[in-house]
Amino acid sequence: GAVVSQHPSxxxxxxxxxxxxxxxxxxxxxxxxxWYRQFPKQSLMLMATSNEGSKATYEQGVEKDKFLINHxxxxxxxxxxxxxxxxxxxxxxxxxxxxxxxxxxxPGTRLLVL
Amino acid sequence: GENVEQxxxxxxxxxxxxxxxxxxxSDSASNYFPWYKQELGKGPQLIIDIRSNxxxxxxxxxxxxxxxxxxxxxxxxxxxxPEDSAVYFCAASQADMRFGAGTRLTVKP
Numbered sequence: 001g002a003v004v005s006q007h008p009s010x011x012x013x014x015x016x017x018x019x020x021x022x023x024x025x026x027x028x029x030x031x032x033x034x035w036y037r038q039f040p041k042q043s044l045m046l047m048a049t050s051n052e053g054s055k056a057t058y059e060q061g062v063e064k065d066k067f068l069i070n071h072x073x074x075x076x077x078x079x080x081x082x083x084x085x086x087x088x089x090x091x092x093x094x095x096x097x098x099x100x101x102x103x104x105x106x107p108g109t110r111l112l113v114l
Numbered sequence: 115g116e117n118v119e120q121x122x123x124x125x126x127x128x129x130x131x132x133x134x135x136x137x138x139x140s141d142s143a144s145n146y147f148p149w150y151k152q153e154l155g156k157g158p159q160l161i162i163d164i165r166s167n168x169x170x171x172x173x174x175x176x177x178x179x180x181x182x183x184x185x186x187x188x189x190x191x192x193x194x195x196p197e198d199s200a201v202y203f204c205a206a207s208q209a210d211m212r213f214g215a216g217t218r219l220t221v222k223p
Contacts, residue, residue, distance in 0.1 A: 006157075034211075043203065043215045044158070093157050102148065103211060105157035 002028045004096050006106035013084055014114055021079045021109045023094030029074035030096035034103060035067070038091045050077055084113040116141040118206050120214025128222050133194050135217045137204035138186040144206040147180060147187050152201045152216075161202075162189070194221045 003026040013019050023033060032051050036044040048064075050056035050071035058064045066088075068080040077096075081088055089112050095103040117140040127133050139147075145166035150158035164171045164178045164187065171178050175194075180187040187206075191198055199221045204214040 004157075041218075044213050046210075049210075095157075102146075102160065102163060104160065105150070108155070108157045110155075 002026075002096070002098075002102075002104040004094065004104050004106040006094055006109050008109060009107060010110040010112075012112045012114065015085050016083055019081045019084055019111060021081075021092055021094075021111075023077045023079070023096070023106050025075045025096040025104070028096075028098055030077075030098065031074070032097045033071055033077035034095045034097070035069060035077075035079050036093045036095065038093060038108075040091075044093065047079075081111065084111070086113045089113045116144055116206055116208070116210065116212040118204060118212045118214045120204050120217060122217060123215065124218045124220070126220045126222065127194050129194060129196060131194055133191045133198070133219055133221075135189045135202055135204070135219070136186060137188070137206070137214050138184075139206040139212075140185070141206070141208060142182075142185065143208040146207040146211075147178070148205050148207075148211075149176075149178060149189050150203045150205065150213075152203065154200075158203060191219075194219075196221050196223050 005024045007022045035047045047062045048056045048058045050069050052071050052074050056069040071077040093108040095105045097103045120137045148163035151161045152158040175192045177190040201216045203216050205211050
């Protein structure tokens with residue numbers, strides 16, 4: 001299967017700071033990348049979908065000014081959590097897809113906001 | 115939009131037994147159905163998928179069946195092993211992919 005990496009794997013930050021998470025498709029060019037959020041013992045909640053070179057499409061209820069997504073190339077997408085607060089603490093997972101729909105997930109980033 | 119329901123939410127089996135997880139979907143236009151395995155603290159890993167032009171697909175101990183008329187699909191794991199213990203998610207996709215709530219499978223040695 002295709003390999004998707006995320007960096008960092010975990011991050012602890014102070015309330016009010018911004019955190020950037022990188023998602024890379026290592027062995028294929030991803031036409032689309034997705035960002036999910038997962039709370040403990042819950043399913044994956046889609047936050048936004050991004051296509052290379054265009055603005056991300058956010059799901060209802062997800063603040064685009066708080067969760068900034070940049071998809072600068074076919075192998076890299078970044079999620080920036082701006083002015084993070086404790087309620088933003090979660091497991092953030094990206095996935096990457098080629099045209100044929102299959103999504104390959106990264107290992108996830110655990111964010112803890114103090 | 116698509117709605118995916120997954121059952122059971124938890125499943126405990128004895129090593130060597132079979133495990134079956136079932137999902138139903140609402141959008142008849144959905145044509146792609148992957149299954150993911152998520153271990154604790156890790157991202158989901160694709161384990162098998164099926165497209166709407168196929169009724170069954172098998173990969174060693176794992177198989178998936180699809181009933182388009184009834185709009186349900188199932189994951190079958192035979193000869194379960196302790197390392198099969200994880201959370202399994204089904205998903206249905208036509209344009210957007212929607213996930214089931216997950217099934218926590220425990221295989222007791």
